[in-house]
Amino acid sequence: MNLKQLSEILGLSQTTVSRALNGYPEVNEDTRLRVQAAAAKHGYRPNSRAKGLATGRSMVIGHVIPSSSQHEMVNPIFGDFVAGAARKYSDHGYDMMFTNADDTSIEEAYRSLFQRGAVDGIVLQGPKVNEHRIEVLTRMGVPFIVHGRSTGVDVPYDWIDVNNKSSFLRATRFLIDLGHRRIALINGLEDMDFAQRRRDGYLEALHEAGLSPDPELMRSAEMTEVYGHHETRDMLRLVDPPTAILTASMISAIGVRRALNEAGLKMGKDVSVIAHDDDLSYLKNGQDVPIFTATRSSVRRAGEMAAEMLIERIKSPEDPVKTRLLEAELVVGGSTGPAPNRF
Amino acid sequence: MNLKQLSEILGLSQTTVSRALNGYPEVNEDTRLRVQAAAAKHGYRPNSRAKGLATGRSMVIGHVIPSSSQHEMVNPIFGDFVAGAARKYSDHGYDMMFTNADDTSIEEAYRSLFQRGAVDGIVLQGPKVNEHRIEVLTRMGVPFIVHGRSTGVDVPYDWIDVNNKSSFLRATRFLIDLGHRRIALINGLEDMDFAQRRRDGYLEALHEAGLSPDPELMRSAEMTEVYGHHETRDMLRLVDPPTAILTASMISAIGVRRALNEAGLKMGKDVSVIAHDDDLSYLKNGQDVPIFTATRSSVRRAGEMAAEMLIERIKSPEDPVKTRLLEAELVVGGSTGPAPNRF
DNA sequence: TGCGTTATCCAAAGCGCTTTGAAAATGAGT
DNA sequence: ACTCATTTTCAAAGCGCTTTGGATAACGCA
Numbered sequence: 001m002n003l004k005q006l007s008e009i010l011g012l013s014q015t016t017v018s019r020a021l022n023g024y025p026e027v028n029e030d031t032r033l034r035v036q037a038a039a040a041k042h043g044y045r046p047n048s049r050a051k052g053l054a055t056g057r058s059m060v061i062g063h064v065i066p067s068s069s070q071h072e073m074v075n076p077i078f079g080d081f082v083a084g085a086a087r088k089y090s091d092h093g094y095d096m097m098f099t100n101a102d103d104t105s106i107e108e109a110y111r112s113l114f115q116r117g118a119v120d121g122i123v124l125q126g127p128k129v130n131e132h133r134i135e136v137l138t139r140m141g142v143p144f145i146v147h148g149r150s151t152g153v154d155v156p157y158d159w160i161d162v163n164n165k166s167s168f169l170r171a172t173r174f175l176i177d178l179g180h181r182r183i184a185l186i187n188g189l190e191d192m193d194f195a196q197r198r199r200d201g202y203l204e205a206l207h208e209a210g211l212s213p214d215p216e217l218m219r220s221a222e223m224t225e226v227y228g229h230h231e232t233r234d235m236l237r238l239v240d241p242p243t244a245i246l247t248a249s250m251i252s253a254i255g256v257r258r259a260l261n262e263a264g265l266k267m268g269k270d271v272s273v274i275a276h277d278d279d280l281s282y283l284k285n286g287q288d289v290p291i292f293t294a295t296r297s298s299v300r301r302a303g304e305m306a307a308e309m310l311i312e313r314i315k316s317p318e319d320p321v322k323t324r325l326l327e328a329e330l331v332v333g334g335s336t337g338p339a340p341n342r343f
Numbered sequence: 344m345n346l347k348q349l350s351e352i353l354g355l356s357q358t359t360v361s362r363a364l365n366g367y368p369e370v371n372e373d374t375r376l377r378v379q380a381a382a383a384k385h386g387y388r389p390n391s392r393a394k395g396l397a398t399g400r401s402m403v404i405g406h407v408i409p410s411s412s413q414h415e416m417v418n419p420i421f422g423d424f425v426a427g428a429a430r431k432y433s434d435h436g437y438d439m440m441f442t443n444a445d446d447t448s449i450e451e452a453y454r455s456l457f458q459r460g461a462v463d464g465i466v467l468q469g470p471k472v473n474e475h476r477i478e479v480l481t482r483m484g485v486p487f488i489v490h491g492r493s494t495g496v497d498v499p500y501d502w503i504d505v506n507n508k509s510s511f512l513r514a515t516r517f518l519i520d521l522g523h524r525r526i527a528l529i530n531g532l533e534d535m536d537f538a539q540r541r542r543d544g545y546l547e548a549l550h551e552a553g554l555s556p557d558p559e560l561m562r563s564a565e566m567t568e569v570y571g572h573h574e575t576r577d578m579l580r581l582v583d584p585p586t587a588i589l590t591a592s593m594i595s596a597i598g599v600r601r602a603l604n605e606a607g608l609k610m611g612k613d614v615s616v617i618a619h620d621d622d623l624s625y626l627k628n629g630q631d632v633p634i635f636t637a638t639r640s641s642v643r644r645a646g647e648m649a650a651e652m653l654i655e656r657i658k659s660p661e662d663p664v665k666t667r668l669l670e671a672e673l674v675v676g677g678s679t680g681p682a683p684n685r686f
Numbered sequence: 687t688g689c690g691t692t693a694t695c696c697a698a699a700g701c702g703c704t705t706t707g708a709a710a711a712t713g714a715g716t
Numbered sequence: 717a718c719t720c721a722t723t724t725t726c727a728a729a730g731c732g733c734t735t736t737g738g739a740t741a742a743c744g745c746a
Contacts, residue, residue: 002701002702002703003702003703003704004702004703012725012726013725013726013727014702014703014704014726014727015704015705015706015725015726015727015728016724016725016726018703018704018705019704019705019725022704026723026724026725027723027724027725028723028724028725031724031725043454043458045454045455045458045459046459046702046703047396047459047460047701047702047703048459048460048461048703049392049393049395049396049401049460049461049701049702049703050392050396050460050701050702050703050704050731051702051703051704052392052703052731053390053392053393053396053701053702053703053704053730053731053732053733054702054703054704054705054730054731055703055704055705055731056731058392060440065425065426065429067426067429067430067433076422076625076626078421078422078425079419079421079422082408082421082441083408083410086408086410086441086442086443087410087443089443090410090442090443090444095440095441095442095461096440096441096442097403097438097439097440097441098425098429098438098439098440098441099429099433099438099439100429100430100432100433101433111386111388112388115386115388116388116389116390116391117390117391117392117393117732118391118392118438222625223625224624224625224626224627225625225626225627226627226629226630230630251625251626254597257601258600258634261604281567282419282565282566282567282568282594283419283567283568283594284567284568284569286569287569287573291601345731345732345733346732346733346734347732347733355695355696356695356696356697357696357697357732357733357734358695358696358697358698358734358735359694359695359696361733361734361735362695362734362735365734368693369693369694369695370693370694370695371693371694371695374694374695389732389733390731390732390733391733392731392732392733393701393731393732393733393734394732394733394734395701395733396700396701396702396703396731396732396733396734397700397701397732397733397734397735398701398733398734398735399701460702
């Protein structure tokens with residue numbers, strides 16, 4: 001069923017039917033009702049390609065999935081961020097489109113998505129330090145929003161980010177206040193901007209306290225469970241092992257816990273652990289009392305907000321740049337305690 | 344830059360330029376090269392909406408995300424399945440589109456996606472028992488594939504699934520052979536088809552061994568970490584607690600492990616655990632020796648295969664129905680051992 | 687040279703919608 | 717009854733592409 005057929009059935013012109021359906025004022029209310037009833041009855045749905053061609057808008061937001069199988073952003077966080085964004089998109093009549101690109105052709109993927117007219121806006125996830133894609137998108141003139149920020153990029157752009165530095169600064173201070181001196185950081189990949197900022201926060205807190213950082217206690221990789229486990233086991237073998245560990249995700253925190261258990265150490269007593277908690281729906285940090293002391297910020301919520309900001313940007317391309325910095329809460333759970341007295 | 348402009352620059356007709364770019368034979372090779380060079384130089388990209396309008400195909404595959412915040416399928420598995428599918432889509436020139444729908448309007452979402460011409464095919468994830476959506480899609484005549492199956496639906500349809508029943512049958516037998524008699528099943532939501540089949544396998548193995556199932560040992564809910572923990576803790580308090588636990592995902596297995604640790608029990612010695620492992624990239628089951636004994640089947644691989652099967656279906660709508668049943672491997676790890684002797 | 691083939695290229699129609707500019711219908715005012 | 721303004725409807729153009737049905741040029745061969 002297309003417009004033409006529907007208009008023939010109704011004995012009206014396509015113009016009138018189109019207008020009736022799209023809420024234009026220059027159509028008699030009775031006619032509008034008739035048209036709407038007929039459309040519902042025949043299950044008429046305007047072809048979105050044709051509509052897009054005619055209006056110049058696709059009502060689709062684009063995301064790119066980097067296909068290198070082990071890329072930081074694809075995984076734990078992906079599902080929740082997308083679920084949050086998707087809901088907001090649909091509230092505003094947008095769909096979301098994903099396109100796959102291997103690491104070498106990501107830039108091309110963005111370009112293609114927009115220039116083909118497939119999407120009206122783009123979400124850039126997982127920015128690295130000096131993220132080149134931001135300039136690319138800016139030059140293309142596509143409305144976009146960055147989930148995160150990129151140190152070293154000085155063109156203005158819309159972003160929404162957690163205050164990673166302050167989170168890790170406060171978390172580290174918290175451990176220092178508990179008497180810890182050997183504090184490890186199990187970080188994400190350090191070319192990722194968020195990892196860099198977390199590291200900065202961590203270092204600043206150490207510095208404030210007059211502690212000098214130990215490279216042996218700073219690890220960086222993809223945030224998997226296995227990685228958290230591996231690095232922890234490795235550090236526990238040091239001559240002077242850490243008494244506290246900061247880790248970049250709940251997933252790796254679980255690996256940390258596993259390593260501690262294997263070593264017969266009690267979390268929160270022998271070794272304190274603080275994790276960053278993205279508040280993933282299938283991996284809640286306990287029910288009432290948090291399992292891990294954590295810096296918490298819902299990535300699902302971030303997805304919702306990113307979607308809304310992007311839609312606003314699409315509506316008002318000339319608005320000044322908008323940014324949004326979310327503060328993570330520091331929630332205290334059972335995984336931290338005073339530094340053990342070694343003597 | 345559009346076709347018209349490009350053809351004017353080249354002094355050719357739109358027809359010829361279009362054909363040159365799309366590899367049609369009725370164009371001189373020299374001309375084709377000239378056209379390709381110019382297209383590259385000017386960064387010409389055919390508008391996909393216009394192309395879609397003209398060809399009647401959108402080169403997009405649709406997925407629907409149910410928006411009830413706690414739905415079974417959205418989460419742990421989502422990211423990896425999608426990543427697998429996305430790669431195959433892009434190999435064949437397809438993009439993927441997501442649309443959000445709350446539980447009441449999922450059917451409408453599928454209908455809209457296809458009838459608006461937004462997608463050429465649909466992936467149906469997380470089928471329930473008696474999944475109504477399958478008939479809806481069949482009647483609509485849209486090419487689709489189901490990830491999973493649906494007991495009680497008797498129209499033929501394409502699907503790819505893990506042999507859930509046989510996996511859990513074998514896993515349960517394995518525990519019985521180790522001397523376990525009190526075996527718990529921490530299952531997914533039982534209106535999900537996969538959960539039902541796992542339960543069948545579990546029950547069949549008990550039956551074979553002359554064991555009668557204990558409702559107290561059969562739990563069912565969303566497969567979160569917290570859930571695995573909660574049910575385990577609860578069952579450990581029974582007068583006659585389980586000596587072995589089967590659980591439906593790695594995530595809930597982690598909760599099981601946490602509960603065992605809290606109770607001072609050693610996994611693989613005091614209580615054996617077998618998990619179903621979807622082989623998620625950020626949650627590998629250990630490095631060399633598996634942590635959990637597990638029934639393993641890569642959901643990412645399933646995503647790839649689903650994508651390929653769907654694309655074939657789109658190409659050949661009249662082909663006979665295709666189905667694919669994957670056998671999970673039973674990998675033995677450190678979480679299982681002989682049943683403890685209580686006497 | 688003339689004619690049938692084949693290789694190239696093109697004009698125009700069509701995909702299904704929105705939107706412009708104009709026409710028809712209605713109503714108000716005198 | 718007639719004019720003018722307003723409301724309601726319509727025909728046709730246009731969005732950017734593919735594809736049909738020719739036209740033209742080039743070629744082979746008698």
